Amino acid sequence: MxxxxxxxxxxxxxxxxxxxxxxxxxxxxxxxxxxxxxxxxxxxxxxxxxxxxxxxxxxxxxxxxxxxxxxxxxxxxxxxxxxxxxxxxxxxxxxxxxxxxxxxxxxxxxxxxxxxxxxxxxxxxxxxxxxxxxxRPVIPPVVPDGAVPAQLHSSGYRNPEQLPEGAVLVVGAGSSGVQIADELRRSGRRVFLSVGPHDRPPREYRGRDFCWWLGVLGLWDAETPPQGAAHVTIAVSGARGGHTVDFRTLAADGIELVGMTASHADGVLRFAPDLATNIALGDAKHLELLRAADAYVERNGLDLPEEPEAHVLGPVPDSAATPRLELDLAEAGVTSIVWATGFTxxxxxxxxxxxxxxxxxxxxxxxxxxxxxxxxxxxxxxxxxxxxxxxxxxxxxxxxxxxxxxxxxxxxxxxxxxxxxxxxxxx
The missing domain is CATH 3.50.50.60 (FAD/NAD(P)-binding domain)
Incomplete structure (x- = not known):
């Protein structure tokens, strides 16, 4: 029964x-x-x-x-x-x-x-x-088993001590990828971060969290994603009290940025020459949200502090201006790859x-x-x-x-x- x-x-x-x-x-x-x-x-x-x-x-x-x-x-x-x-x-x-x-x-x-x-x-x-x-974690079939001592999905990552000594490549620059890369860098590791297309909202602007801005601007209620953006990752962090993810800051702190991971052969990883483009597109979305927020404040006569400095972005990192297109894993001492590449x-x-x-x-x-x-x-x-x-x-x-x-x-x-x-x- x-x-x-x-x-x-x-x-x-x-x-x-x-x-x-x-x-x-x-x-x-x-x-x-x-x-x-x-x-x-x-x-x-x-x-x-x-x-x-x-x-x-x-x-x-x-x-x-x-x-x-x-x-x-x-x-x-x-x-x-x-x-x-x-x-x-x-x-x-x-x-x-x-x-x-x-x-x-x-x-x-x-x-x-x-x-x-x-x-x-x-x-x-x-x-x-x-x-x-x-x-089901997704790991693209790019790097064969045994090419480095450890390969794992971000869902299997717990802390830096879990990984063997050596440098780490983090693939994927959404919320998971950037937070894991930053944590590894703060633990003293040499870190490479493979950056693909992403959305990069401000953590906070004019005294309001980005969740608030998406709400009042009606963006949470969008019924369909922009063309081609259904699976674009969002680079935002609540770590250490919350902060805006800025790839310039990550680079200045010692993380080496590379483009999307493309292929592997004979111990060498190759990256797409798209790093500067991906950062620029993320910046454009960031600034677009700031402008929409400013227009909302003016339209509604809100007394929120201005932040003109938030609109000023520094020069792209050297790693984006002259991007690394190849990485010899053994020569760079890379012993671990963390795939922050999503799920199905x-x-x-x-x-x-x-x-x-x-x-x-x-x-x-x-x-x-x-x-x-x-x-x-x-x-x-x-x-x-x-x-x-x-x-x-x-x-x-x-x-x-x-x-x-x-x-x-x-x-x-x-x-x-x-x-x-x-x-x-x-x-």
Whole structure:
């Protein structure tokens, strides 16, 4: 005999907890199945010194503030994980930890799905895939195994002491890459940082955090990314109290910048001649946001201190003016490569017709083309803010509303079904 419920939510990170809150508020019976612990990726798949990239007043759910973090401070990864544990307890989320979902298949001849797990089967009318975008680390097949003593993804990096003695190449200049490179440099390592296309917002401008600026300027609500920018990384940091990432500063502090990592042969890495271009494009986006902020201040007559010096960028580093195009790993003493090159999704367990020809979820605002299947926690699910803590909460509300509406349709004319009358009343 299998267990039965209306909704199975797969994953108990920020997306799964948010989904549970809205389903509970609408009286929808559900289970949240988590193969590890609540917010496990924050605990075991991030480096030791990681903090949230947004201030505590912003990167949270509406119903609970961080208990031991000042509003303008940045919560540590442990504080973020414990926040979601506390939130799940606060809302009474029916989370079952240590339960891995191995497959989801549609029932034949009747509505709903059979959810197979490591602890037995569950039959559900709806399934929400809340496993997020950070499922499978991506390491480009550039440098063969054995070319250096250690190669690892940023999700496997913990601290400088973990790596063998020697120089380190960090590939990827988003938030993870720049923070790891800076930490390694501060530990006394020689560090090379491979810089690709990126967005570089100011950490703070005119007394307001960039999260505030994106909010008042309506940029969090952008529904589609600019052309070609769906996967562009954002270089911003909450480390050491928060600061604007500036590749000039990183270079001045001793990190050698190189372009995108292109190829490897006979112990030599080759880089694209795009470093100056990537820095210039990041600078242009940085200045564009400053100008938009200035216009907003003037338009609304706000009394915020001017910062004309923020618009003045120094000369590009020498490493960008005359970029290194090759690096002999042994000659440079490089013993480790940290790949801060992102993740891909892994929905091998979800055996339904909910994906496009490239294996990506075919969905709109989390509602997939497979009736009864939903996605949550993905970048640009409904808007720019979708993959952030506060953004996923709002996306979950939309998905919960959709599920409740569908329950009402399914309940029509079947009042003998348990819970059907309640579902009808909610619609």
């Amino acid at each position: 299998s267990e039965e419920t209306e909704v199975v939510v797969v994953g108990a990170g920020q997306a799964g907890v948010a989904m549970s809150e809205h389903l509970t508020a609408q009286g929808v019976p559900h289970l949240v199945l988590e193969r590890h612990r609540i917010a496990e990726r924050w605990r075991s798949e991030r480096w030791d010194s990681l903090v949230a990239n947004g201030p505590a007043w912003h990167d949270r759910f509406p119903g609970l503030a961080f208990p031991d973090v000042a509003p303008d401070a940045f919560a540590s990864k442990e504080q973020v994980a414990e926040y979601f544990v506390a939130y799940a307890e606060k809302i009474g989320a029916p989370v079952r930890c240590g339960v891995e979902v191995t497959s989801v298949r549609r029932h034949a001849g009747r509505p709903g799905f059979r959810v197979e797990t490591s602890q037995g089967a569950v039959d559900a009318r709806f399934v929400v895939a809340a496993t997020g975008p950070f499922q 999704t892994d929905y091998g367990w979800l055996e339904v017709d909910a994906f496009d020809e490239n294996g990506r979820p075919d969905q709109r605002r989390g509602v997939s083309r497979e009736p009864g299947v939903y996605f949550l926690g993905l970048p640009w699910l409904s808007r720019r803010g979708s993959s952030f803590i506060w953004g996923v909460w709002h996306d979950a509300r939309y998905v919960a509303d959709h599920i409740t509406t569908q329950r009402g349709y399914l309940a029509h004319g079947t009042t003998d079904r348990p819970g059907a009358a309640a579902a009808s009343r909610q619609n």
